[in-house]
Amino acid sequence: MDTQKSFDTLSEYGTLYLVPTPIGNLDDMTFRAVKILQSADLIAAEDTRNTQKLLNHFDVQTKQISFHEHNTAERIPELISKLKQGITIAQVSDAGMPSISDPGHELVVACIREHINVVPLPGANAGITALIASGLLPQPFYFYGFLSRKPKEQRAEIDELRNREETMIFYEAPHRLKKTLKNLLTQLGGDRQAALCRELTKKHEEFIRGTLDQVNEWANSTEIRGEFVIIVSGNAHPQTQGDDPLAGMSVDQQVDFYIENGLSVNEAIKKVAKDHHLKKQVIYNQYHDIK
Template sequence: MITQKSFDEKNQAGKLYLVPTPIGNLGDMTFRAVNVMKQVALIAAEDTRNTQKLLNHFDIKTKQISFHEHNTAQRIPELLAKLKAGFSIAQVSDAGMPSISDPGHELVVACIQNNISVVPLPGANAGITALIASGVTPQPFYFYGFLSRKPKEQRAELAQLKNRPEALIFYEAPHRLLKTLKNLQTVLGGSRSAALCRELTKKHEEFIRGSLDRLAGWAAETPIRGEFVIIVSGNDQPMVQTATADPMAGLSLTQQVDRYIQAGLAVNDAIKKVAKAHQLRKQVVYNEYHHLN
Protein backbone atom coordinates (compact mmCIF):
# COMPACT_ATOMS: atom_id res chain seq x y z
CA MET A 1 0.00 0.00 0.00
CA ILE A 2 1.33 3.44 -0.96
CA THR A 3 -0.12 6.58 0.64
CA GLN A 4 0.50 10.03 -0.81
CA LYS A 5 -0.12 13.32 0.95
CA SER A 6 0.16 15.63 -2.02
CA PHE A 7 1.33 18.71 -0.12
CA ASP A 8 3.32 17.12 2.70
CA GLU A 9 6.07 19.64 3.56
CA LYS A 10 8.27 16.82 4.89
CA ASN A 11 8.70 15.48 1.37
CA GLN A 12 11.59 17.47 -0.04
CA ALA A 13 11.21 16.11 -3.57
CA GLY A 14 9.56 18.16 -6.27
CA LYS A 15 6.01 17.44 -7.40
CA LEU A 16 4.76 16.13 -10.71
CA TYR A 17 1.73 18.22 -11.71
CA LEU A 18 -0.55 16.70 -14.35
CA VAL A 19 -1.92 19.76 -16.11
CA PRO A 20 -4.81 19.49 -18.59
CA THR A 21 -4.76 21.87 -21.54
CA PRO A 22 -7.69 23.16 -23.63
CA ILE A 23 -9.09 20.83 -26.29
CA GLY A 24 -9.81 23.79 -28.52
CA ASN A 25 -10.96 26.97 -26.80
CA LEU A 26 -8.09 28.62 -24.92
CA GLY A 27 -10.65 30.17 -22.57
CA ASP A 28 -11.00 26.77 -20.94
CA MET A 29 -7.53 27.01 -19.40
CA THR A 30 -7.94 27.36 -15.62
CA PHE A 31 -6.27 30.01 -13.44
CA ARG A 32 -4.68 27.25 -11.40
CA ALA A 33 -3.24 25.54 -14.48
CA VAL A 34 -1.66 28.80 -15.66
CA ASN A 35 -0.20 29.51 -12.20
CA VAL A 36 1.24 26.01 -11.87
CA MET A 37 2.88 26.21 -15.27
CA LYS A 38 4.42 29.55 -14.32
CA GLN A 39 5.72 28.30 -10.98
CA VAL A 40 7.25 24.91 -11.86
CA ALA A 41 10.87 24.54 -12.91
CA LEU A 42 10.10 22.66 -16.11
CA ILE A 43 7.22 21.70 -18.41
CA ALA A 44 7.32 18.22 -19.95
CA ALA A 45 5.33 18.57 -23.17
CA GLU A 46 4.15 16.06 -25.75
CA ASP A 47 5.00 18.54 -28.54
CA THR A 48 6.99 21.58 -27.43
CA ARG A 49 6.08 23.53 -30.58
CA ASN A 50 2.37 23.08 -29.95
CA THR A 51 2.65 23.86 -26.23
CA GLN A 52 4.73 26.97 -26.94
CA LYS A 53 1.68 28.56 -28.58
CA LEU A 54 -0.23 28.02 -25.33
CA LEU A 55 2.64 29.39 -23.24
CA ASN A 56 2.90 32.48 -25.44
CA HIS A 57 -0.84 33.15 -25.11
CA PHE A 58 -0.67 33.12 -21.30
CA ASP A 59 2.78 34.74 -21.06
CA ILE A 60 4.33 31.66 -19.45
CA LYS A 61 8.14 31.74 -19.61
CA THR A 62 8.88 28.31 -18.11
CA LYS A 63 11.36 26.12 -20.00
CA GLN A 64 10.05 23.07 -21.83
CA ILE A 65 11.38 19.57 -22.47
CA SER A 66 9.89 17.08 -24.92
CA PHE A 67 8.19 14.02 -23.43
CA HIS A 68 6.31 11.69 -25.77
CA GLU A 69 5.80 7.98 -26.43
CA HIS A 70 8.99 7.69 -28.50
CA ASN A 71 11.41 9.04 -25.85
CA THR A 72 9.81 7.75 -22.66
CA ALA A 73 12.66 5.40 -21.73
CA GLN A 74 15.22 8.20 -22.09
CA ARG A 75 13.27 11.00 -20.46
CA ILE A 76 11.89 9.32 -17.33
CA PRO A 77 15.31 8.96 -15.61
CA GLU A 78 16.09 12.62 -16.46
CA LEU A 79 12.78 13.87 -15.08
CA LEU A 80 13.03 11.69 -11.95
CA ALA A 81 16.49 13.11 -11.23
CA LYS A 82 15.13 16.67 -11.37
CA LEU A 83 12.13 15.79 -9.19
CA LYS A 84 14.34 14.08 -6.60
CA ALA A 85 16.51 17.21 -6.54
CA GLY A 86 13.48 19.24 -5.48
CA PHE A 87 12.38 20.69 -8.82
CA SER A 88 8.66 20.47 -9.63
CA ILE A 89 7.51 19.60 -13.15
CA ALA A 90 4.25 20.15 -15.03
CA GLN A 91 3.40 17.41 -17.52
CA VAL A 92 1.08 18.31 -20.41
CA SER A 93 -0.20 16.68 -23.57
CA ASP A 94 -1.19 18.53 -26.73
CA ALA A 95 -4.83 18.77 -25.64
CA GLY A 96 -6.89 17.55 -22.72
CA MET A 97 -5.80 15.27 -19.90
CA PRO A 98 -2.32 13.74 -19.73
CA SER A 99 -2.39 9.91 -19.83
CA ILE A 100 -5.84 9.80 -21.51
CA SER A 101 -4.95 8.61 -25.04
CA ASP A 102 -1.77 10.64 -24.53
CA PRO A 103 1.64 10.19 -22.85
CA GLY A 104 2.00 10.38 -19.08
CA HIS A 105 1.15 7.09 -17.40
CA GLU A 106 4.68 5.68 -17.29
CA LEU A 107 6.00 8.85 -15.62
CA VAL A 108 3.18 8.73 -13.07
CA VAL A 109 4.05 5.14 -12.16
CA ALA A 110 7.76 5.98 -11.88
CA CYS A 111 7.00 8.89 -9.55
CA ILE A 112 4.76 6.76 -7.34
CA GLN A 113 7.50 4.14 -7.08
CA ASN A 114 9.98 6.85 -6.03
CA ASN A 115 7.77 8.55 -3.40
CA ILE A 116 7.27 11.65 -5.54
CA SER A 117 3.87 13.33 -5.22
CA VAL A 118 1.68 13.22 -8.33
CA VAL A 119 -0.79 16.12 -8.28
CA PRO A 120 -3.63 16.07 -10.85
CA LEU A 121 -5.38 19.26 -11.89
CA PRO A 122 -8.99 19.14 -13.15
CA GLY A 123 -9.72 20.38 -16.62
CA ALA A 124 -10.81 19.69 -20.17
CA ASN A 125 -11.46 16.16 -21.42
CA ALA A 126 -12.97 15.56 -24.85
CA GLY A 127 -14.66 12.27 -23.96
CA ILE A 128 -16.63 13.57 -20.98
CA THR A 129 -17.40 16.86 -22.74
CA ALA A 130 -18.92 14.95 -25.65
CA LEU A 131 -20.78 12.47 -23.45
CA ILE A 132 -22.79 14.99 -21.48
CA ALA A 133 -24.08 16.70 -24.63
CA SER A 134 -24.57 13.57 -26.73
CA GLY A 135 -28.09 12.74 -25.63
CA VAL A 136 -26.95 9.18 -24.88
CA THR A 137 -27.56 8.01 -21.30
CA PRO A 138 -24.26 9.05 -19.68
CA GLN A 139 -24.04 6.66 -16.74
CA PRO A 140 -22.45 4.24 -16.60
CA PHE A 141 -19.99 4.82 -19.41
CA TYR A 142 -16.97 2.96 -20.81
CA PHE A 143 -14.10 5.02 -22.20
CA TYR A 144 -12.18 3.19 -24.93
CA GLY A 145 -10.37 5.95 -26.79
CA PHE A 146 -8.86 5.06 -30.18
CA LEU A 147 -9.77 1.75 -31.78
CA SER A 148 -7.20 -0.17 -33.80
CA ARG A 149 -6.52 1.28 -37.24
CA LYS A 150 -6.55 -2.15 -38.88
CA PRO A 151 -10.11 -3.17 -39.92
CA LYS A 152 -9.85 -6.80 -38.80
CA GLU A 153 -8.44 -5.89 -35.39
CA GLN A 154 -10.97 -3.08 -35.01
CA ARG A 155 -13.87 -5.46 -35.62
CA ALA A 156 -12.40 -7.88 -33.08
CA GLU A 157 -12.21 -5.07 -30.50
CA LEU A 158 -15.80 -4.07 -31.17
CA ALA A 159 -16.94 -7.68 -30.83
CA GLN A 160 -15.54 -7.60 -27.29
CA LEU A 161 -17.56 -4.43 -26.59
CA LYS A 162 -20.81 -5.49 -28.26
CA ASN A 163 -22.58 -6.67 -25.11
CA ARG A 164 -21.43 -3.93 -22.77
CA PRO A 165 -24.42 -2.06 -21.27
CA GLU A 166 -22.48 1.19 -20.75
CA ALA A 167 -22.33 4.13 -23.13
CA LEU A 168 -19.17 3.73 -25.24
CA ILE A 169 -16.71 6.57 -25.87
CA PHE A 170 -14.35 6.47 -28.85
CA TYR A 171 -11.94 8.97 -30.41
CA GLU A 172 -11.43 9.06 -34.17
CA ALA A 173 -9.56 11.04 -36.81
CA PRO A 174 -11.53 12.47 -39.76
CA HIS A 175 -9.91 10.31 -42.45
CA ARG A 176 -10.85 7.10 -40.58
CA LEU A 177 -14.34 8.12 -39.41
CA LEU A 178 -16.40 6.50 -42.18
CA LYS A 179 -14.62 3.14 -41.98
CA THR A 180 -14.99 3.10 -38.20
CA LEU A 181 -18.70 3.97 -38.41
CA LYS A 182 -19.24 1.14 -40.88
CA ASN A 183 -17.56 -1.29 -38.49
CA LEU A 184 -19.63 0.02 -35.60
CA GLN A 185 -22.73 -0.39 -37.73
CA THR A 186 -21.79 -3.96 -38.70
CA VAL A 187 -20.65 -5.24 -35.32
CA LEU A 188 -22.89 -3.35 -32.86
CA GLY A 189 -25.95 -3.04 -35.06
CA GLY A 190 -27.18 -0.09 -37.10
CA SER A 191 -30.07 0.73 -34.78
CA ARG A 192 -27.87 1.78 -31.86
CA SER A 193 -28.32 5.44 -31.00
CA ALA A 194 -25.11 7.46 -31.17
CA ALA A 195 -23.63 10.92 -31.56
CA LEU A 196 -20.73 12.32 -33.52
CA CYS A 197 -19.18 15.21 -31.62
CA ARG A 198 -16.92 17.30 -33.82
CA GLU A 199 -14.41 20.06 -33.08
CA LEU A 200 -15.47 20.35 -29.45
CA THR A 201 -15.22 23.85 -27.87
CA LYS A 202 -14.09 25.34 -31.21
CA LYS A 203 -15.88 27.71 -33.59
CA HIS A 204 -17.16 24.86 -35.76
CA GLU A 205 -18.34 22.62 -32.90
CA GLU A 206 -21.04 20.29 -34.17
CA PHE A 207 -23.16 17.38 -32.89
CA ILE A 208 -24.68 14.86 -35.31
CA ARG A 209 -27.10 12.59 -33.47
CA GLY A 210 -28.97 9.54 -34.69
CA SER A 211 -28.70 5.81 -35.25
CA LEU A 212 -25.41 4.30 -36.42
CA ASP A 213 -27.13 3.62 -39.76
CA ARG A 214 -27.96 7.30 -40.19
CA LEU A 215 -24.56 8.48 -38.99
CA ALA A 216 -22.75 6.16 -41.42
CA GLY A 217 -24.96 7.50 -44.21
CA TRP A 218 -24.17 11.07 -43.21
CA ALA A 219 -20.42 10.38 -43.18
CA ALA A 220 -20.60 8.76 -46.62
CA GLU A 221 -22.16 11.90 -48.14
CA THR A 222 -20.38 14.67 -46.22
CA PRO A 223 -16.84 16.06 -46.44
CA ILE A 224 -15.29 15.05 -43.12
CA ARG A 225 -13.19 17.59 -41.26
CA GLY A 226 -12.05 17.94 -37.67
CA GLU A 227 -11.44 15.57 -34.78
CA PHE A 228 -14.33 13.43 -33.57
CA VAL A 229 -15.59 11.85 -30.38
CA ILE A 230 -18.06 9.05 -31.06
CA ILE A 231 -20.59 8.25 -28.35
CA VAL A 232 -22.58 5.02 -28.77
CA SER A 233 -25.40 3.87 -26.51
CA GLY A 234 -24.85 0.72 -24.50
CA ASN A 235 -26.46 -2.62 -25.27
CA ASP A 236 -29.72 -2.83 -23.33
CA GLN A 237 -30.32 -6.43 -24.43
CA PRO A 238 -26.91 -8.13 -24.18
CA MET A 239 -26.67 -11.73 -25.27
CA VAL A 240 -25.47 -14.16 -22.62
CA GLN A 241 -22.17 -15.59 -23.78
CA THR A 242 -20.69 -18.85 -22.68
CA ALA A 243 -17.47 -18.25 -20.81
CA THR A 244 -14.40 -19.61 -22.58
CA ALA A 245 -10.92 -20.04 -21.23
CA ASP A 246 -8.63 -17.10 -21.93
CA PRO A 247 -5.61 -18.45 -23.80
CA MET A 248 -3.52 -15.55 -22.49
CA ALA A 249 -4.41 -16.11 -18.84
CA GLY A 250 -1.31 -16.52 -16.69
CA LEU A 251 1.12 -15.48 -19.43
CA SER A 252 3.60 -12.63 -18.97
CA LEU A 253 3.48 -9.64 -21.32
CA THR A 254 6.48 -11.04 -23.21
CA GLN A 255 4.84 -14.45 -23.55
CA GLN A 256 1.64 -12.85 -24.82
CA VAL A 257 3.58 -10.93 -27.47
CA ASP A 258 5.31 -14.15 -28.52
CA ARG A 259 1.94 -15.93 -28.75
CA TYR A 260 0.62 -13.30 -31.18
CA ILE A 261 3.84 -13.45 -33.21
CA GLN A 262 3.42 -17.23 -33.48
CA ALA A 263 -0.10 -16.58 -34.75
CA GLY A 264 1.32 -14.49 -37.60
CA LEU A 265 1.42 -10.89 -36.33
CA ALA A 266 4.49 -8.70 -36.80
CA VAL A 267 6.39 -7.84 -33.62
CA ASN A 268 5.15 -4.24 -33.41
CA ASP A 269 1.56 -5.29 -34.13
CA ALA A 270 1.76 -7.95 -31.42
CA ILE A 271 3.10 -5.38 -28.94
CA LYS A 272 0.28 -2.97 -29.79
CA LYS A 273 -2.33 -5.69 -29.33
CA VAL A 274 -1.01 -6.70 -25.90
CA ALA A 275 -0.77 -3.05 -24.82
CA LYS A 276 -4.37 -2.43 -25.88
CA ALA A 277 -5.62 -5.53 -24.07
CA HIS A 278 -4.05 -4.37 -20.79
CA GLN A 279 -4.75 -0.64 -21.32
CA LEU A 280 -1.02 0.09 -21.25
CA ARG A 281 1.06 2.46 -23.31
CA LYS A 282 2.73 0.64 -26.19
CA GLN A 283 6.14 1.78 -24.89
CA VAL A 284 5.62 -0.16 -21.64
CA VAL A 285 5.11 -3.45 -23.46
CA TYR A 286 7.88 -2.60 -25.93
CA ASN A 287 10.35 -2.03 -23.10
CA GLU A 288 9.28 -5.22 -21.34
CA TYR A 289 9.56 -7.31 -24.49
CA HIS A 290 12.97 -5.93 -25.44
CA HIS A 291 14.24 -6.02 -21.84
CA LEU A 292 14.76 -2.25 -21.68
CA ASN A 293 13.38 -1.79 -18.15
Protein backbone atom coordinates (compact mmCIF):
# COMPACT_ATOMS: atom_id res chain seq x y z
CA MET A 1 0.00 0.00 0.00
CA ASP A 2 1.21 3.51 -0.84
CA THR A 3 -0.23 6.85 0.30
CA GLN A 4 0.84 10.07 -1.40
CA LYS A 5 0.33 13.61 -0.17
CA SER A 6 1.15 15.41 -3.39
CA PHE A 7 2.15 18.75 -1.90
CA ASP A 8 3.82 17.62 1.33
CA THR A 9 6.62 20.16 1.79
CA LEU A 10 8.44 17.82 4.20
CA SER A 11 9.50 15.47 1.39
CA GLU A 12 13.23 15.57 0.71
CA TYR A 13 12.73 14.26 -2.82
CA GLY A 14 11.83 16.16 -5.94
CA THR A 15 8.45 15.75 -7.65
CA LEU A 16 7.62 14.21 -11.01
CA TYR A 17 4.99 16.32 -12.78
CA LEU A 18 3.07 14.74 -15.66
CA VAL A 19 2.35 17.63 -18.00
CA PRO A 20 -0.06 17.28 -20.94
CA THR A 21 0.79 19.19 -24.11
CA PRO A 22 -1.57 20.38 -26.87
CA ILE A 23 -2.71 17.81 -29.43
CA GLY A 24 -2.68 20.47 -32.14
CA ASN A 25 -3.78 23.94 -31.08
CA LEU A 26 -1.14 25.58 -28.86
CA ASP A 27 -3.85 27.70 -27.19
CA ASP A 28 -4.96 24.53 -25.38
CA MET A 29 -1.89 24.69 -23.14
CA THR A 30 -3.02 25.54 -19.60
CA PHE A 31 -1.56 28.35 -17.48
CA ARG A 32 -0.56 25.80 -14.86
CA ALA A 33 1.22 23.59 -17.39
CA VAL A 34 3.31 26.54 -18.59
CA LYS A 35 4.16 27.50 -15.00
CA ILE A 36 5.28 23.96 -14.18
CA LEU A 37 7.49 23.79 -17.27
CA GLN A 38 9.01 27.14 -16.33
CA SER A 39 9.64 26.25 -12.70
CA ALA A 40 10.82 22.65 -13.13
CA ASP A 41 14.53 21.91 -12.93
CA LEU A 42 14.38 19.54 -15.89
CA ILE A 43 11.94 18.50 -18.63
CA ALA A 44 11.91 14.84 -19.70
CA ALA A 45 10.65 14.99 -23.29
CA GLU A 46 9.66 12.31 -25.78
CA ASP A 47 11.26 14.30 -28.62
CA THR A 48 13.37 17.25 -27.46
CA ARG A 49 13.23 18.87 -30.91
CA ASN A 50 9.44 18.79 -30.98
CA THR A 51 9.14 19.98 -27.37
CA GLN A 52 11.60 22.82 -27.99
CA LYS A 53 9.10 24.39 -30.40
CA LEU A 54 6.51 24.39 -27.59
CA LEU A 55 9.01 25.80 -25.10
CA ASN A 56 10.02 28.57 -27.50
CA HIS A 57 6.38 29.52 -28.03
CA PHE A 58 5.83 29.98 -24.29
CA ASP A 59 9.31 31.36 -23.57
CA VAL A 60 10.31 28.44 -21.34
CA GLN A 61 14.06 28.22 -20.72
CA THR A 62 14.13 24.93 -18.76
CA LYS A 63 16.71 22.36 -19.85
CA GLN A 64 15.48 19.17 -21.53
CA ILE A 65 16.52 15.52 -21.41
CA SER A 66 15.24 12.90 -23.86
CA PHE A 67 12.93 10.20 -22.53
CA HIS A 68 11.28 7.93 -25.08
CA GLU A 69 10.37 4.28 -25.68
CA HIS A 70 13.84 3.41 -26.96
CA ASN A 71 15.85 4.66 -23.94
CA THR A 72 13.43 3.91 -21.09
CA ALA A 73 15.59 1.25 -19.43
CA GLU A 74 18.71 3.41 -19.23
CA ARG A 75 16.98 6.72 -18.56
CA ILE A 76 14.67 5.77 -15.68
CA PRO A 77 17.45 5.06 -13.14
CA GLU A 78 19.05 8.39 -14.09
CA LEU A 79 15.78 10.30 -13.61
CA ILE A 80 15.02 8.53 -10.32
CA SER A 81 18.48 9.47 -9.06
CA LYS A 82 17.90 13.12 -9.93
CA LEU A 83 14.48 13.11 -8.23
CA LYS A 84 16.04 11.63 -5.08
CA GLN A 85 18.51 14.51 -5.12
CA GLY A 86 15.59 16.91 -4.86
CA ILE A 87 15.34 17.84 -8.54
CA THR A 88 11.86 18.55 -9.88
CA ILE A 89 11.13 16.95 -13.27
CA ALA A 90 8.28 17.68 -15.69
CA GLN A 91 7.58 14.81 -18.09
CA VAL A 92 5.92 15.52 -21.44
CA SER A 93 5.07 13.52 -24.55
CA ASP A 94 4.88 14.97 -28.05
CA ALA A 95 1.14 15.58 -27.79
CA GLY A 96 -1.53 14.96 -25.18
CA MET A 97 -1.23 13.03 -21.96
CA PRO A 98 1.99 11.27 -20.93
CA SER A 99 1.52 7.47 -20.60
CA ILE A 100 -1.54 7.38 -22.91
CA SER A 101 -0.09 5.60 -25.97
CA ASP A 102 3.10 7.51 -25.12
CA PRO A 103 6.10 7.05 -22.78
CA GLY A 104 5.67 7.62 -19.05
CA HIS A 105 4.04 4.65 -17.35
CA GLU A 106 7.28 2.88 -16.43
CA LEU A 107 8.69 6.08 -14.91
CA VAL A 108 5.52 6.59 -12.85
CA VAL A 109 5.75 3.01 -11.52
CA ALA A 110 9.42 3.50 -10.64
CA CYS A 111 8.63 6.74 -8.77
CA ILE A 112 5.81 5.12 -6.79
CA ARG A 113 8.12 2.26 -5.86
CA GLU A 114 10.68 4.78 -4.55
CA HIS A 115 8.02 6.88 -2.72
CA ILE A 116 8.58 9.87 -5.02
CA ASN A 117 5.50 12.05 -5.51
CA VAL A 118 3.86 11.88 -8.95
CA VAL A 119 1.61 14.87 -9.69
CA PRO A 120 -0.63 14.76 -12.81
CA LEU A 121 -1.91 17.89 -14.53
CA PRO A 122 -5.20 17.89 -16.49
CA GLY A 123 -5.06 18.75 -20.14
CA ALA A 124 -5.60 17.73 -23.73
CA ASN A 125 -6.43 14.12 -24.63
CA ALA A 126 -7.34 13.11 -28.18
CA GLY A 127 -9.53 10.13 -27.18
CA ILE A 128 -11.84 12.05 -24.85
CA THR A 129 -11.91 15.08 -27.16
CA ALA A 130 -13.07 12.85 -30.02
CA LEU A 131 -15.55 10.93 -27.88
CA ILE A 132 -17.60 13.92 -26.75
CA ALA A 133 -18.08 15.14 -30.32
CA SER A 134 -18.63 11.72 -31.90
CA GLY A 135 -22.37 11.59 -31.25
CA LEU A 136 -21.96 8.10 -29.72
CA LEU A 137 -22.67 7.30 -26.09
CA PRO A 138 -19.86 8.91 -24.06
CA GLN A 139 -20.16 6.55 -21.11
CA PRO A 140 -19.30 3.94 -20.38
CA PHE A 141 -16.41 3.91 -22.80
CA TYR A 142 -13.48 1.56 -23.41
CA PHE A 143 -10.17 3.12 -24.39
CA TYR A 144 -8.00 0.76 -26.44
CA GLY A 145 -5.52 3.05 -28.17
CA PHE A 146 -3.52 1.51 -31.01
CA LEU A 147 -4.44 -1.94 -32.29
CA SER A 148 -1.70 -4.32 -33.43
CA ARG A 149 -0.04 -3.45 -36.73
CA LYS A 150 -0.05 -7.10 -37.84
CA PRO A 151 -3.33 -7.90 -39.68
CA LYS A 152 -3.91 -11.34 -38.17
CA GLU A 153 -3.18 -10.15 -34.62
CA GLN A 154 -5.30 -7.06 -35.17
CA ARG A 155 -8.29 -9.14 -36.26
CA ALA A 156 -7.86 -11.33 -33.17
CA GLU A 157 -7.81 -8.22 -30.94
CA ILE A 158 -11.00 -6.90 -32.53
CA ASP A 159 -12.66 -10.29 -32.12
CA GLU A 160 -11.99 -10.04 -28.38
CA LEU A 161 -13.82 -6.71 -28.36
CA ARG A 162 -16.86 -7.81 -30.36
CA ASN A 163 -19.20 -8.28 -27.39
CA ARG A 164 -18.13 -5.22 -25.43
CA GLU A 165 -21.11 -2.96 -24.73
CA GLU A 166 -19.06 0.20 -24.14
CA THR A 167 -18.26 2.76 -26.82
CA MET A 168 -14.72 1.98 -27.98
CA ILE A 169 -11.87 4.41 -28.68
CA PHE A 170 -8.96 3.60 -31.00
CA TYR A 171 -6.01 5.59 -32.32
CA GLU A 172 -4.63 5.09 -35.83
CA ALA A 173 -2.00 6.55 -38.12
CA PRO A 174 -3.08 7.73 -41.60
CA HIS A 175 -1.14 5.08 -43.54
CA ARG A 176 -2.83 2.25 -41.59
CA LEU A 177 -6.36 3.67 -41.37
CA LYS A 178 -7.89 1.85 -44.35
CA LYS A 179 -6.66 -1.59 -43.27
CA THR A 180 -7.78 -1.05 -39.69
CA LEU A 181 -11.24 0.12 -40.78
CA LYS A 182 -11.55 -2.92 -43.05
CA ASN A 183 -10.78 -5.23 -40.13
CA LEU A 184 -13.22 -3.40 -37.84
CA LEU A 185 -15.84 -3.78 -40.56
CA THR A 186 -15.29 -7.49 -41.14
CA GLN A 187 -15.01 -8.41 -37.45
CA LEU A 188 -17.74 -6.18 -35.99
CA GLY A 189 -20.16 -5.87 -38.91
CA GLY A 190 -21.01 -3.00 -41.19
CA ASP A 191 -23.96 -1.64 -39.22
CA ARG A 192 -22.01 -0.53 -36.13
CA GLN A 193 -22.07 3.24 -35.66
CA ALA A 194 -18.68 4.92 -35.87
CA ALA A 195 -16.95 8.28 -36.09
CA LEU A 196 -13.60 9.12 -37.63
CA CYS A 197 -12.10 12.14 -35.91
CA ARG A 198 -9.23 13.68 -37.85
CA GLU A 199 -6.65 16.35 -36.99
CA LEU A 200 -8.36 17.29 -33.72
CA THR A 201 -8.03 20.96 -32.64
CA LYS A 202 -6.11 21.78 -35.85
CA LYS A 203 -7.13 23.86 -38.87
CA HIS A 204 -8.30 20.81 -40.84
CA GLU A 205 -10.25 19.16 -38.00
CA GLU A 206 -12.89 16.85 -39.45
CA PHE A 207 -15.53 14.39 -38.22
CA ILE A 208 -16.89 11.59 -40.41
CA ARG A 209 -19.89 9.98 -38.75
CA GLY A 210 -21.92 6.99 -39.93
CA THR A 211 -21.86 3.20 -39.91
CA LEU A 212 -18.63 1.24 -40.26
CA ASP A 213 -19.79 0.44 -43.78
CA GLN A 214 -20.17 4.14 -44.59
CA VAL A 215 -16.90 5.34 -43.04
CA ASN A 216 -15.08 2.55 -44.89
CA GLU A 217 -16.53 3.80 -48.16
CA TRP A 218 -15.38 7.32 -47.25
CA ALA A 219 -11.85 6.13 -46.46
CA ASN A 220 -11.58 4.20 -49.71
CA SER A 221 -12.61 7.22 -51.78
CA THR A 222 -10.54 9.85 -49.97
CA GLU A 223 -6.85 10.75 -49.70
CA ILE A 224 -6.08 9.96 -46.07
CA ARG A 225 -4.11 12.57 -44.16
CA GLY A 226 -3.59 13.35 -40.49
CA GLU A 227 -3.84 11.42 -37.25
CA PHE A 228 -7.16 9.72 -36.49
CA VAL A 229 -9.23 8.75 -33.49
CA ILE A 230 -11.77 6.03 -34.33
CA ILE A 231 -14.88 5.83 -32.17
CA VAL A 232 -17.04 2.69 -32.52
CA SER A 233 -20.35 1.97 -30.78
CA GLY A 234 -20.55 -0.94 -28.40
CA ASN A 235 -22.53 -4.11 -28.98
CA ALA A 236 -26.14 -3.44 -28.06
CA HIS A 237 -26.91 -7.18 -28.15
CA PRO A 238 -23.84 -9.02 -26.88
CA GLN A 239 -23.88 -12.79 -27.15
CA THR A 240 -22.39 -15.30 -24.77
CA GLN A 241 -21.00 -18.69 -25.66
CA GLY A 242 -24.25 -20.26 -24.47
CA ASP A 243 -26.36 -18.04 -26.70
CA ASP A 244 -24.43 -18.64 -29.88
CA PRO A 245 -21.94 -21.40 -30.81
CA LEU A 246 -20.12 -18.84 -32.97
CA ALA A 247 -19.59 -16.37 -30.13
CA GLY A 248 -15.91 -15.70 -29.61
CA MET A 249 -14.96 -17.10 -33.03
CA SER A 250 -13.09 -15.04 -35.60
CA VAL A 251 -14.62 -14.57 -39.06
CA ASP A 252 -12.26 -17.24 -40.46
CA GLN A 253 -13.26 -19.64 -37.69
CA GLN A 254 -16.94 -19.03 -38.40
CA VAL A 255 -16.42 -19.94 -42.07
CA ASP A 256 -14.61 -23.11 -40.99
CA PHE A 257 -17.44 -23.91 -38.56
CA TYR A 258 -20.04 -23.83 -41.36
CA ILE A 259 -17.81 -25.92 -43.64
CA GLU A 260 -17.40 -28.53 -40.90
CA ASN A 261 -21.19 -28.59 -40.60
CA GLY A 262 -21.77 -29.44 -44.25
CA LEU A 263 -21.70 -26.19 -46.22
CA SER A 264 -19.39 -25.66 -49.19
CA VAL A 265 -16.68 -23.00 -48.88
CA ASN A 266 -18.69 -20.52 -50.96
CA GLU A 267 -21.89 -21.24 -49.04
CA ALA A 268 -20.08 -20.79 -45.72
CA ILE A 269 -18.58 -17.49 -46.85
CA LYS A 270 -22.00 -16.30 -48.03
CA LYS A 271 -23.55 -17.27 -44.69
CA VAL A 272 -20.90 -15.44 -42.62
CA ALA A 273 -21.23 -12.37 -44.85
CA LYS A 274 -24.99 -12.36 -44.29
CA ASP A 275 -24.54 -12.81 -40.51
CA HIS A 276 -22.26 -9.77 -40.41
CA HIS A 277 -24.25 -7.66 -42.89
CA LEU A 278 -21.25 -7.55 -45.22
CA LYS A 279 -20.66 -8.11 -48.90
CA LYS A 280 -19.64 -11.67 -49.74
CA GLN A 281 -16.47 -10.41 -51.46
CA VAL A 282 -15.23 -8.85 -48.20
CA ILE A 283 -15.37 -12.18 -46.34
CA TYR A 284 -14.07 -14.07 -49.39
CA ASN A 285 -11.00 -11.83 -49.60
CA GLN A 286 -10.23 -12.13 -45.90
CA TYR A 287 -10.74 -15.90 -45.75
CA HIS A 288 -8.47 -16.43 -48.74
CA ASP A 289 -6.04 -13.74 -47.52
CA ILE A 290 -6.47 -11.64 -50.65
CA LYS A 291 -5.15 -8.11 -50.10
